[in-house]
Amino acid sequence: MQWMADISAPSDAALAQTYARINAGLDAEPNVAGWRASFDAWDGARRSWKSWSNLTRLRYSQDTRRDDFRSAQTELDRRTPGMTSLDTAMKQRFLTSDARPGLEDALGTHAFELWDADVTTFDDAIASDLVRESELAREYTELLATATVAFDGEERSLGGLGRYLQDGDRGVRHAAESARWSAFSQRSERLDAIFGDLVATRDRMARTLGFANYIELGYKRMRRVGYGATDVASYRDEVARVVVPFAHDLVKRHGAAAGYDRVRFWDETSLGVGGPIAPRGDRPWTLDRTREALAAIDPALGEFVNIMLDGDLLDVDNRPGKALGAYCTMFPTRKVPFVFANFNGTRGDVRTLMHELGHAFQAYSSRDKIAVDYLTPTYESAEIHSMSLEYLSWPQMERYFGDDADAYRREHLLDAMLFLPYGVAVDHFQHLIYANPSATPAERHAMWQEMERRYLPWRDYGDLAHPAMGGLWQEKRHIYVAPFYYIDYTLALCCALQFWVKAQSDRSTTLAEYIALCSRGGEASFGTLVASAGLRNPFEPGALAGVVSAARAAFA
Numbered sequence: 001m002q003w004m005a006d007i008s009a010p011s012d013a014a015l016a017q018t019y020a021r022i023n024a025g026l027d028a029e030p031n032v033a034g035w036r037a038s039f040d041a042w043d044g045a046r047r048s049w050k051s052w053s054n055l056t057r058l059r060y061s062q063d064t065r066r067d068d069f070r071s072a073q074t075e076l077d078r079r080t081p082g083m084t085s086l087d088t089a090m091k092q093r094f095l096t097s098d099a100r101p102g103l104e105d106a107l108g109t110h111a112f113e114l115w116d117a118d119v120t121t122f123d124d125a126i127a128s129d130l131v132r133e134s135e136l137a138r139e140y141t142e143l144l145a146t147a148t149v150a151f152d153g154e155e156r157s158l159g160g161l162g163r164y165l166q167d168g169d170r171g172v173r174h175a176a177e178s179a180r181w182s183a184f185s186q187r188s189e190r191l192d193a194i195f196g197d198l199v200a201t202r203d204r205m206a207r208t209l210g211f212a213n214y215i216e217l218g219y220k221r222m223r224r225v226g227y228g229a230t231d232v233a234s235y236r237d238e239v240a241r242v243v244v245p246f247a248h249d250l251v252k253r254h255g256a257a258a259g260y261d262r263v264r265f266w267d268e269t270s271l272g273v274g275g276p277i278a279p280r281g282d283r284p285w286t287l288d289r290t291r292e293a294l295a296a297i298d299p300a301l302g303e304f305v306n307i308m309l310d311g312d313l314l315d316v317d318n319r320p321g322k323a324l325g326a327y328c329t330m331f332p333t334r335k336v337p338f339v340f341a342n343f344n345g346t347r348g349d350v351r352t353l354m355h356e357l358g359h360a361f362q363a364y365s366s367r368d369k370i371a372v373d374y375l376t377p378t379y380e381s382a383e384i385h386s387m388s389l390e391y392l393s394w395p396q397m398e399r400y401f402g403d404d405a406d407a408y409r410r411e412h413l414l415d416a417m418l419f420l421p422y423g424v425a426v427d428h429f430q431h432l433i434y435a436n437p438s439a440t441p442a443e444r445h446a447m448w449q450e451m452e453r454r455y456l457p458w459r460d461y462g463d464l465a466h467p468a469m470g471g472l473w474q475e476k477r478h479i480y481v482a483p484f485y486y487i488d489y490t491l492a493l494c495c496a497l498q499f500w501v502k503a504q505s506d507r508s509t510t511l512a513e514y515i516a517l518c519s520r521g522g523e524a525s526f527g528t529l530v531a532s533a534g535l536r537n538p539f540e541p542g543a544l545a546g547v548v549s550a551a552r553a554a555f556a
């Protein structure tokens with residue numbers, strides 16, 4: 001991995017010196033040209049830090065059991081508040097500079113909007129709480145990454161259970177879910193304690209910073225620009241009104257077609273597909289098909305995927321000790337993204353790959369942006385790039401699944417309709433949690449059950465004790481480690497489905513709009529980016545109803 005050879009941690013002393021030099025430059029030349037030169041120096045320092053911090057996080061998630069990776073991650077967590085302190089002071093200086101109008105001409109106004117949010121989220125007084133928050137997140141990650149269960153004759157990681165959860169045999173799916181949730185039951189005290197500590201820590205940080213509760217701080221940390229909690233609440237209501245009845249109907253219809261008396265939780269992953277659908281080859285085969293698929297979609301995507309595959313910029317094997325899930329990261333000083341995933345031999349591998357490559361394509365397309373703040377957008381925009389590629393790659397699915405491609409596409413769309421209610425449930429739940437920070441574990445589980453009644457009324461856990469008592473949310477990593485990062489997926493899905501609809505009538509224009517959106521990176525807010533791509537803002541009345549009626553027609 002040549003590209004990561006000389007990514008290393010700048011020392012505290014070197015960082016302090018760099019920032020002192022930038023500040024001295026600003027004192028000496030307080031005009032637009034001086035500010036512009038200092039901005040570039042500051043941006044360079046931030047790019048180096050980001051490359052090192054992202055590489056440290058990647059290595060740790062690749063093997064949470066390795067002492068050297070874990071101690072590097074601990075060092076990063078310990079040092080991050082110091083770096084944030086330096087950056088916050090610099091952002092304050094830029095925000096209040098007399099040269100700001102000239103700088104906005106050169107850098108764009110969005111960076112200033114982001115910094116306006118950022119500077120409210122940090123004070124040296126919360127430094128120790130930030131370190132504590134990272135420790136707790138690490139504990140959660142390790143608890144699940146190292147959990148194993150005996151299943152099908154082997155001791156397996158939770159990630160390794162994945163393919164059994166989608167098995168064509170209902171009994172196997174049930175047994176796999178039972179094994180999975182017994183691992184959560186056995187760790188429930190720890191899971192409750194970690195979360196309780198996280199909520200208390202976040203609530204304390206919010207109050208120290210002068211916010212009423214963590215909800216306000218959470219929105220600022222997510223750098224939400226142009227909308228707030230009231231807009232999000234209306235959107236959730238719209239999902240409950242427009243999507244939930246349709247999703248419920250889809251569950252009933254597909255359950256009846258499969259011959260189930262009632263649809264249980266372990267059936268939901270298999271609705272709409274007759275049996276298991278899997279790529280018809282191993283990992284290298286799947287990656288080779290991906291090389292062909294992206295080239296067939298568009299030459300720009302083809303060129304990009306070659307860089308990823310030839311450059312060793314993916315780690316997709318599931319291994320013991322590897323963190324669960326999938327994500328895309330990037331190394332700004334190397335101008336390359338990296339995809340992390342856990343393949344398990346199911347159709348999900350292809351979907352995850354398209355999703356993460358969508359993120360990576362955006363990161364690659366906007367690698368030369370003027371400010372590190374613009375390399376990736378805020379998450380509700382970022383998830384448009386990833387989710388849209390899942391849909392724009394639909395015509396390529398025969399390469400992976402042969403005759404099963406139609407079933408893959410049907411299940412994917414059905415999953416989208418079930419996901420919207422689940423996604424807003426996760427969001428609504430977090431609002432309840434942080435509005436009531438002193439709730440007990442039992443009260444938190446009851447809050448989740450209230451969300452399930454509202455948004456997932458078809459849910460039936462049968463004899464799965466842990467989810468039946470309201471514990472399903474504990475598998476959702478975002479709830480622990482990235483609070484309020486979830487509504488983003490539902491907003492982005494509403495946009496991705498609009499691309500899906502448009503591509504059916506005008507594929508080439510839609511692809512051009514998608515590629516243009518990716519190349520804008522994070523240079524503008526969600527509302528601006530969405531409008532520039534010719535999409536309707538999900539907060540706009542009727543936007544959600546529009547995509548749901550297209551899905552309804554597809555299932556008619």
Ligand SMILES: [Zn+2]
Pocket residue numbers: 355359382383386
């Ligand atoms: Zn994503």
